[in-house]
Amino acid sequence: MPRAIVEVRDLHKSFTRGSETIDVLQGLTLDVGEGEFLALMGPSGSGKTTLLNLIAGLDRPTAGTISVGENVISDMSESELARWRTRHVGFVFQFYYLLPVLTAYENVELPLLLLPLTKEQRRKQVETALDLVGLTNRMDHRPGQLSGGQQQRVGIARAMVTDPTLIVADEPTGDLDTKSADEILRLMEILRAQLNKTIIMVTHDPKAAARAQRILHLEKGQLVLDTAAVGV
Amino acid sequence: MYGIPQEMGPVGFDPSIFLLSGYLLGMLVGLISLALVVGLVTLPLFFFVLFLIEQVSRVVAGTTGAFVSKLVLIMFRGLRRSPLRTSLTYLALFVLTTVLVFLYTILTFIGNVTAEKEANFKAIVTHKTVIPSQIKPGYYNQFKDLVLNGLPPDMRPVNGENDIMSWSFVGGSTDPINKRPDNALFMFCMEPQKITTMMDGLDDLTGDEKRIIDDGIEKMLANKQAIVVSQSRLKKLNVRVGQKIKLYGLNYPDMIFEFEIVGSLPDGKYEGVGxxxxxxLDQLLKTMPADYLMQDKALNLIWVRLPNKMAFERLSAMVDDPKNFNSPPIKMETASSGIGSWMEAYKDIFFGMKYILTPAMVGIMCLVIANAISIGVRERRTEMAVLKVLGFQPRHVMALVLGEAVLVGLLAGGMAAFLSWFGIGNLKMQIAFFGAFIVPWQALVYGPALGVGVAFLGSLGPALSAKNVRVAEVFARVA
Known part of the structure; x- marks a missing residue:
């Protein structure tokens, strides 16, 4: 495996619901190599989305450490995490979550607004990202004017526009038809192969998982199987 | 008011407090309804202005590319997302600002008329104990003599006799049988040449307005029976300038006045009276029997303009001296305190307007805004979470929510204040015999500030809730 860019050590995450404490992750340890495409699978409630959120810095662990690149993100404050996410993580959501009042161009530009870039630099990066997902001719369209597959492609452009260390995707094909899902997975493969992006994808779909290099199976908050994907 | 004839004013227990309360309540309901209608009518204008400003911010954002300008642009776009909610927020703020601008105008108006002037202030002489004040007509010359000869020279009015004015109120009806409000005429009976020099509210006349009044005064000086009447009253009486009318006295029973209408008053000046x-009046009184009930009551009050407070205090002592005036005794007070005494009866209403109604309305509107904005925040919770995921700081998310509300508040407050200022200013409404009732220009500043303030306060809670959105929770719920 190439040099680990994500290092998870003895990770615990608990939630309290009323008087009950639910241990979602129980001492999970994991390495993800640089430029690796990893799929997380498991039944509902197994903790895969929680793990993804923790690695992406959207939540803080109850115990254990998470390092991404040089940064120990489990020790960061909320505002430090926000700044770190802007530079180092790109997100792809199942339901795209594009801002409906902004055009495709403006949606992709959003994360760049937080970086010290000139207007021209931003424009160049947005156009490059949209070109990569094949939507330069749709950049002035609002999300409502795009198909599901196109919206997800905009979502991918938004995730990669900042040239992040890591791309996390939560069920990126869950809301798409087979053809669109295939296009999205192909795009993710391109991101990994051509741009050496590290991708962690949560999915329920074995076909989608088969496009990854490695599949991790989670159950009850623990890693039960770590295999190389069949399709690779 | 001082000297208003009994038929036209209260005696003893003042039932007008109930009338006024009812009048104010009715006016408030009417004003809210009117503001609501105007708000609805101006909704397209609001969205048009919103659109224009958005285009400007779009250009600014496109040109500068600055983060703040992009954030403002997102705020504008957010407002267009739910036109119904934006409209309701606008309407609530529009109505609130309109009503409060109106209340502010009334309170400012009252503040102005009751404010003491440091120098060159006016004083009123009235009956010492009886309201409405009715005193002997002979007191007028006696008082003038006291002022012009009894006061030390440096304390005498700057313009001599021209700074002293008597007022008698004459009310009558053009119909001797059916005396109704629409055929009644209320007049200030005084020396015509003092209309422009002593009456309040006539110091801002335009050239044409001054010519109209001067022309009327000249005719009144030449013809004792000549009168000038406001245009609105002429219209109500269905008479015109040049016509002769008979007026059957209301507070001067059995007295029939034969007048010639020689002119009208400029718009907004002493509306409804003449x-x-x-x-x-003196001539007619001479024709009445010596025991005619108004013979010794035909003078209601005397005005005097004095150079300073010392002169006022000196003259006040002379007026109080029973050697000068004892039957009936009279008193002198500054015009503002005189008006203030009259308003004393209504102080609870004014207090209520200022310290209960206004805060209550602001509080209610804050809750209305809070409700509207929090619905918006709940609907867009996921969107707020996505912004945070992308790296937006909690303060950015908070600014977006506050900014949208504040933009609506600014526009609604600004439009309400402007329309009130422009609309009420042109209506030339009048309270009692004071000059035209206009919205102070300061309302153009306070209106938008109020809109912004209420929108800010109302949206603060929802904005804090948006700021504290926990990303993982939002997506866990969505999944």
Whole structure:
């Protein structure tokens, strides 16, 4: 495996619901190599989305450490995490979550607004990202004017526009038809192969998982199987 | 008010407090309804202005590319997302600002008329104990003599006799049988030449307005029976300038006045009333029997303009001296305190307007805004979470929510204040015999500030809730 860019050590995450404490992750340890495409699978409630959120810095662990690149993100404050996410993580959501009042161009530009870039630099990066997902001719369209597959492609452009260390995707094909899902997975493969992006994808779909290099199976908050994907 | 004839004013227990309360309540309901209608009518204008400003911010954002300008642009776009909610927020703020601008105008108006002037202030002489004040007509000359000869020279009025004015109120009806409000005429009976020099609210006349009044005064001086009447009253009486009318006295029973209407008053000046020559009343009184009930009551009050407070205090002592005036005794007070005494009866209403109604309305509107904005925040919770995921700081998310509300508040407050200022200013409404009732220009500043303030306060809670959105929770719920 190439040099680990994500290092998870003895990770615990608990939630309290009323008087009950639910241990979602129980001492999970994991390495993800640089430029690796990893799929997380498991039944509902197994903790895969929680793990993804923790690695992406959207939540803080109850115990254990998470390092991404040089940064120990489990020790960061909320505002430090926000700044770190802007530079180092790109997100792809199942339901795209594009801002409906902004055009495709403006949606992709959003994360760049937080970086010290000139207007021209931003424009160049947005156009490059949209070109990569094949939507330069749709950049002035609002999300409502795009198909599901196109919206997800905009979502991918938004995730990669900042040239992040890591791309996390939560069920990126869950809301798409087979053809669109295939296009999205192909795009993710391109991101990994051509741009050496590290991708962690949560999915329920074995076909989608088969496009990854490695599949991790989670159950009850623990890693039960770590295999190389069949399709690779 | 001082000297208003009994038929036209309260005696003893003042039932007008209930009338006024009812009038104010009715006015408030009417004003809210009117503001609501105007708000609805101006909704397209609001969205048009919103659109224009958005285009400007779009250009600014496109040109500068600055983060703040992009954030403002997102705020504008957010407002267009739910036109119904934006409209309701606008309407609530529009109505609130309109009503409060109106209340502010009334309170400012009252503040102005009751404010003491440091120098060159006016004083009123009235009956010492009886309201409405009715005193002997002979007191007028006696008082003038006291002022012009009894006061030390440096304390005398700067313009001599021209700074002293008598007022008698004459009310009558053009119909001797059916005396109704629409055929009644209320007049200030005084020396015509003092209309422009002593009456309040006539110091801002335009050239044409001054010519109209001067022309009327000249005719009144030449003809004792000549009168000038406001245009609105002429219309109500269905008479015109040049016509002769008979007025059957209301507070001067059995007295029939024969007037010639020689002119009208400029718009917004002493609406609903008229001016007649004092000499004509004196002449008619002479024709009445010596025991006629108004013979010793035909003077209601005397005005005097003094150079300073010392002169006022000196003259006040002389007026209080029973050697000068004892039957009936009279008193002198500054005009503002005189008006203030009259308003004393209504102080609870004014207090209520200022310290209960206004805060209550602001509080209610804050809750209305809070409700509207929090619905928006709940609907867009996921969107707020996505912004945070992308790296937006909690303060950015908070600014977006506050900014949208504040933009609506600014526009709604600004439009309400402007329309009130423009609309009420042109209506030339009048309270009692004061000059035209206008919205102070300061309302153009306070209106938008109020809109912004209420929108800010109302949206603060929802904005804090948006700021504290926990990303993982939001997506866990969505999944």
């Amino acid at each position: 001016f007649m020559n004092k000499d004509y």
